[in-house]
Amino acid sequence: MEFFGVSSIEWIGYAAMATVLLSFLMKSVIKLRIVNSFGCLLFVFYGFVLSPISKPIIITNLAILSINLYYVFLKKK
Numbered sequence: 001m002e003f004f005g006v007s008s009i010e011w012i013g014y015a016a017m018a019t020v021l022l023s024f025l026m027k028s029v030i031k032l033r034i035v036n037s038f039g040c041l042l043f044v045f046y047g048f049v050l051s052p053i054s055k056p057i058i059i060t061n062l063a064i065l066s067i068n069l070y071y072v073f074l075k076k077k
Contacts, residue, residue: 009049016042033068040065 020037026032027050038039046058 009046012042012046012049016040016046029071033063037065037068037072040068 003011006014016039019042020036023032023036023039026035043061044058044065046063047054052058
């Protein structure tokens with residue numbers, strides 16, 4: 001399916017990119033990590049729906065997601 005000549009798979013990539021970029025506008029580090037985590041999840045999904053799947057996208061964003069989750073939920077000040 002296409003919208004404005006862009007495939008739905010590409011739109012997932014654009015949404016992931018926009019979410020990660022948006023996260024860097026957050027003043028709160030916790031908010032940044034939460035929004036960035038959502039962007040990472042979108043990138044992981046994007047990596048899986050690409051044909052062939054993109055292991056570098058998946059691995060990188062799973063690592064960033066893990067770091068974000070560590071700092072949001074496990075690391076106490």
